[in-house]
Amino acid sequence: MPAVVYILKDGSERRVEVPEGTSVMLGAIQNNVPGIEAECGGCCSCATCHVYVEPAYADKVPPPDLTENDLLSGVAAERKPSSRLSCQINMTAALDGLTVRIPEKQSL
Amino acid sequence: MSHGLVVVGGSYAAAQIAASAREQGYAEPIRIVSEEPRGPYQRPPLSKGYLAGKVLPAALPLRSEAFYRDSKVELILGARAESIDLSGRSVVLSDGRRLAFDRLALATGARPRPLPVPGGGLEGVLFLRSLADADALRTRLAEATDVVIVGAGFIGLEFASVAVAAGKKVTVVEMQDRVLARAVAPGLAAFIADVHRAKGLDIRLGATVKELRGNRRVESVICGDGTSIRADLVLLAIGVIPNVELAQAAGLACQDGIIVDRFATTSDPRIVSAGDCTRHPSAYADQPLRLESVQNALDQAKTAAATISGVAKPYDTVPWFWSDQYDLKLQMVGLAAGHDSAVTRGTPSDGRFSVFYYRRGSLIAIDSVNKPGEHMLGRKLLTARLSPTPEQAADSGFDLQGLMAKA
Incomplete structure (x- = not known):
């Protein structure tokens, strides 16, 4: 099973296995990884599952679609080129080791 | 010894009160009592992706088992809180157990409003609130041909989207002169109604229902003007009633909702309340209001948890909502x-x-x-x-x- 590495707000890392087809957001919720709120449950309506994808994986993750890109303009923390909504990144074998950094805050 | 916090309710507000209380440093025991057989789970997908099979059951829990274990939050499931003993500071459960508390949080939510007409109890007449409701609706939808939805609110129109996409003949009967009358302004309501009509939904505005007819199973919906609409599945989606009975019987102030202040405190200072069941002041309205939304449940719960933890955090988030239709x-x-x-x-x-x-x-x-x-x-x-x-x-x-x- 592929793994996701979450870098928490305090800088520590949590490595968890996330089944293929499951989102990086759900992987965090199901493993009690703090800092990802996902208020809308993953339907791309709330921008509270914001993460920064680490540079090594930037090219491996498919780019955001129009809705996600638009919603990203409203994240609570700073929007960076590496910003993504983790509910929109589904795990694949090729993404094994995907490392994402959790932002300072998710709510306004 | 400390009895800690008892949370009555099993949805967004209940889980968030527990989580936020821990984040605020509340160290006493926390117990959540819910009459549902499972811990708090997402409700919005129940009328959308879950019904359509796009959201799987494993994605529904709001918090993982690891959360409850690691946060030392005990879930007491399948148990109904029957009454609150204020002088004895305890909640009495349906199985006779008494849970003593220092602080109590009421997150009792709301229940679907019944339609007071003959035939409401026929087989095939359903509501949608819980996961069990959604499972029943999904099973019934698979074999239905003619679906009638009473009420063109969010639940009604979201279910209509799923039923139309599943190839059913679908009719919505709405008493008001537009869809989403409580939620959006007339211009947008007309736009949304047009989208639904273009997909094949039959929308009857300004129409009431006077009877549901059938022989054991529902067969037709009779409108106020006598029109009969064939139906082998009827969803009643005419709003909700806040669950205030427990609070009311305990003597807490209620008025179509449990009355709370900006700090989510009820008329008893030891008891907080959050979510669909509350009527609360809002900086965005002239009158105290009751909101039925995930945002309200989560943000008011954060305030309630802060209050329990001795932190003053007024609830003043701007209300927001979402809906996905087609x-x-x-x-x-x-x-x-x-x-x-x-x-x-x-x-x-x-x-x-x-x-x-x-x-x-x-x-x-x-x-x-x-x-x-x-x-x-x-x-x-x-x-x-x-x-x-x-x-x-x-x-x-x-x-x-x-x-x-x-x-």
Whole structure:
């Protein structure tokens, strides 16, 4: 099973296995990884599952679609080129080791 | 010894009160009592992706087992809180158990409003609130041919989207003269109704239901004007009633909702309440209001948890809501009721636009269709009490984000 590495707000890392087809957001919720709120449950309506994808994986993750890109303009923390909504990144074998950094805050 | 916090309820507000209390450093025992057989789970997908099979059961729990274990939050499931013994500081459960508490949180939610007409108890007449309701509805939908939905609110129209997409003949009967009458303004309601009609939904406005007919199983819906509509599945989606009985019997102040202040405290200072069941003051409304939304449940729960933890954190988040119907992503922020003017930004015929609502020249709400960025910006503008002029809002070339930057 592929793994996701979450870098928490305090800088520590949590490595968890996330089944293929499951989102990086759900992987965090199901493993009690703090800092990802996902208020809308993953339907791309709330921008509270914001993460920064680490540079090594930037090219491996498919780019955001129009809705996600638009919603990203409203994240609570700073929007960076590496910003993504983790509910929109589904795990694949090729993404094994995907490392994402959790932002300072998710709510306004 | 400390009895800690007892939370009555099993949904968003209950889970969030427990989680936020721990984040605030509340170290006493926390117990959540819910009559449902499972821990708190997502409800919005139940009328959308879950029914359509796109959201799987494993994705529904709001918190993992690891959360309850690691946070030392005990779930007491399948147990109904029957009464509150205020002098004895305990909650009495349906199985006779008594749970002593120092602090109590009521997150009892709401239940679907029944339709007081003959035939409401026929087989095939369903409600949608819980996961069990959704499972029953999904099973029934698979074998149905003629679906009638009573009520053109969010639940009604979301279910209509799923049923139409599943190839059923679907009719919505709505008493008001427009869809989503409680939630959106007339112009947007007409736009949404047109999208549904174009997909094949039969919408009957200004129509009432006087009887559900059938022999054991529902067969038809009889409207107030005598029209009969064939039906082998009827969803009653005419709103909810807040679950106030437990609070009321204990003597807490209630008025179509458990009355709380800005700190989510009820008329008893030891008891807080959050979510669909409360009536609360709002900086965005003239009157105390009751909101049925995930946002309200989560944000009011955070306030309730802060209060329990001895931190004053008034609940003043701008209300927001969302709904997904077909490929329409509807997002609403603020409360449009009482607006005296409205302007549209973007082009409705493109299916991507927002409506800005004003009252005495100030922005009070924004409804967005497939414009999530404008919705998020609207949340920031309304929270900061910033108001673009109607001319600026209507001008797609005007940089609204710039208003935030200047503030």
